[in-house]
Amino acid sequence: MTTDVFITRTATFLPFDPVSNDEMEAVLGMAGGKPSRARRMILRSNGIQSRHYAIDRATGKNVLSNAQLTAAAIRALGSVEEIGPVDCLSVGTSMPDQLMPNHAVMVHGELGWPRMEAVAFAGICMAGTAALKHAWLSIKAGEAQRAIATASEVASVGLRGEFYAAETDHQIDALEAEPQIAFEKDFLRWMLSDGAGALLLETAPRGPLSLRIEWIELSSAAHELSACMYMGAEKQPNGSLTSWFHYNHAERGERSIFAVKQDVKLLNEHVVRATLREPLALIAAKRNLTVEDIDWFLPHISSMYFAEPAAAAMREIGLDVPRERWFTNLTSKGNTGSASPYIMLDELFHSGRIQAGQHILMFIPESGRFSSGFVMLEAV
Secondary structure, three states, X not given: OOOOOEEEEEEEEOOOOOEEHHHHHHHHOOEOOEOOOOHHHHHHHHOOOEEOOOEEOOOXXXXXOHHHHHHHHHHOOOOHHHHOOOOEEEEEOOOOOOOOOOHHHHHHHHHOOOOOEEEEEOOOOOXXXXXXXXXXXXXXXXXXXXXXXXXXXXXXXXXXXXXXXXXOHHHHHHHHHOHXXXXXXXXXXXXXXXXXXXXXXXXXXXOOOOEEEEEEEEEEOOOOOOOOEEOOEEEOOOOOEEEHHHOOHHHHHHOOOOOOEEOHHHHXXXXXHHHHHHHHHHHHHHHXXXXXXXXXXXEOOOOHHHHHHHHHHHHHOOOOOOHHHEOXXXXXXXXXXXXXXXXXXXXXXXXXXXXXOOEEEEEXXXXXXXXXXXXXXXXX
């Protein structure tokens, strides 16, 4: 007998007040002591209007850890006395507070809740989706009666101006010619922000709204493509990555080994094909999925620059979901990496717009080495 699994509660934690486009540089600090010439161009391309940072505006320092943000999102689901004993805590993030121990046990420690399984998933945007799949399968297998899945990011720890050199005229000229270059190292600070989301999974629905998880599909195109977004390594001409382990302390700083980097050419050539068009076409064939089966489409796009290419890919494979049935809060909540799908779903969940029987398709791409996740939910 297969156990149905329901998302019964959703929650989000976004630190401090929202930061507008005009406030960003005051909060993050200027690179090289000079205002950024790139900022307005980046923001015009990505469409983001506000976001959140775990930064104290008075000191310019990060004051909340990733584990603290995650624990705050979990507490927003309700107390352990209110929701009941939790068997499994499944967490995902791209940048935990430390290399060891893993993020899950640090979050459990922050919560102080009774003994439970605590499992962490690495990756970039897909980390939270992998965490959700583990929580879902744990309940389906009968190993857990109640599970919490989370995703969280504190990107701002690496975005402060003191860590960046001022942009060169060459970089600005390149940016004006090709807006997609906004994903390279020096410009990611205008793209990324902080936040955490949490989902409560149970074996039965709770009113007034729950979401039954129909299926979760994860896939990787790493068999054909090299790494595109990476950190803690240096990319070689042959496409391989050389780990930070192989560089001494001075080289790690000189080469910016721990900066997040992106191979922009590779990204633009392959991201829509490899993370959306090809894998979703396979899923549609496997599951007899049609556009009529999708009442809501929740795409995690890192920038509004990719909205139309994503729509074109959907049309190509016969899943032309009308734009009024898309839902994203990228412009108001920012790009929070693995937490974005959770934060997006939470807002729609509490909006009153979901009707019983409707189906929600979530799309989560990751440019790390071109992975993608798709989640199908039914409202009950």
